[in-house]
Amino acid sequence: MRSDLFASDNTAPVHPRVMEAILAANEGPALAYGEDPLSARARSLLREQTGARHVFFLHTGTAANVVGMAPFLRPYHAVITSHIAHLNTHECGALQRATGARIFPVVTPDGKLTPEHVEPFLHASGNPHESQPAVVSITQPTERGTLYFPHEIRALADLAHRHGLLLHVDGARLPQAAAALGLSLGALTAECGIDILSLGGAKCGLMYGEAVLLWVDTKEMPFHLKQTMQLAPKMRFIAAQFLALYEDDLWLGLARTANTRAQHLARELAALGITIAYPVETNAVFPRLPAPVARRLLDHYTFYQWEDDIYRLMTSYATREEDIEIFARKLRSFLEAV
Ligand SMILES: Cc1ncc(COP(=O)(O)O)c(C=O)c1O
Structure with a gap:
């Protein structure tokens, strides 16, 4: 799915x-x-x-x-x-x-x-x-x-x-x-x-x-x-x-988690040699992806092409560390296949 x-x-x-x-x-x-x-x-x-x-x-x-x-x-x-x-x-x-x-x-x-x-x-x-x-x-x-x-x-x-x-x-x-x-x-x-x-x-x-x-x-x-x-x-x-x-600063914890997950995602992408188009300062990550790799990823994940080879990945308070690791493993296998 x-x-x-x-x-x-x-x-x-x-x-x-x-x-x-x-x-x-x-x-x-x-x-x-x-x-x-x-x-x-x-x-x-x-x-x-x-x-x-x-x-x-x-x-x-x-x-x-x-x-x-x-x-x-x-x-x-x-x-x-x-x-x-x-x-x-x-x-x-x-x-x-x-x-x-x-x-x-x-x-x-x-x-x-x-x-x-x-x-x-x-x-x-x-x-x-x-x-x-x-x-x-x-x-x-x-x-x-x-x-x-x-x-x-x-x-x-x-x-x-x-x-x-x-x-x-x-x-x-x-x-x-x-x-x-x-x-x-x-x-x-x-x-x-x-x-x-x-x-x-x-x-x-x-x-x-x-x-x-x-x-x-x-x-x-x-x-x-x-x-x-x-x-x-x-x-x-x-x-x-x-x-x-x-009332109880719930917003701060949720926003911090969203931002931290974006940093994690950016590190995983960088480790795979993917360039990130804009500085990752909050909870958005804009990787540059080769078209065949993006196509294969899109069979497994919904995300949007922003311009040319730049795509947007968003994280939220609900993104788990393991979700990012699974994504990175999939991406690595697609990169190796092209
Ligand atoms: C920067 C920004 N402003 C405003 C909105 C508000 O959108 P909506 O009308 O879908 O709640 C969005 C939603 O994506 C947004 O990204």
Whole structure:
């Protein structure tokens, strides 16, 4: 049978403690749409841990990106982001549909934006013939698994703010980034001056559920949530999962394991003479594989070709050391056969 283990961190099962929290939340009636005590507790926990002013729970990461930015975008606005940002490549134009705003994609080899990338887009400011940049969006860790250091985020936030823009962080895997850098969630968000965060859950052991955190005020968010069909009636079950993840630092253990397994996988690949295309800094590994070897591996494992001979393998909290050793043994036999 083909294994989906390395296809994505989304393929991991729900962590047992998260499942227990869902079951425990399933007691008696509770007000819907986030007006229940669990939702209030989870919002206040995330506010405490990050210094955010507002927290909203919703269903998907795409929704978190779009709804997080929507209150700050008009149809004449644009979002500056990397050309490989999930927002640009894998969200089917959701941002454009929901807000009417454009995306200005910047070519970045490793997915990391710098102030030098952003600056050229700021000159159109005030010109009525051109879309007006309103948000800079970065992904932490990037879609290549690489990391922004706090000072790099701060530099982007400062530039954005000097020009009246906001900084959004797609943190679908922020726990993995914080674990890799040895930093708290607050050190990677509030302390870097960010304005909007999409905080992932499904890629760190949750069944489903993501969050939007804001360091800026808006009264519009409930309307955007409702119009984009993201105002969850049974919100207590999303909140319960976030409480399980963040109340006792469960997130840190899960993210550390995911990252450690990626390092292990990278070592095994390197020992077999496989080149890794990008530094392995979180839980993604991008090996360069000869096509015949990739074809044979794909009979046994689901994973995706990223570009040319580069493929993506993801690890998660649920990847076991022995899974990596079995994968390496298979790969060795295919390499020997070609
Ligand atoms: C960087 C990044 N952002 C956001 C998402 C959110 O995706 P979804 O809408 O599938 O939850 C993903 C999922 O793969 C992602 O990798």
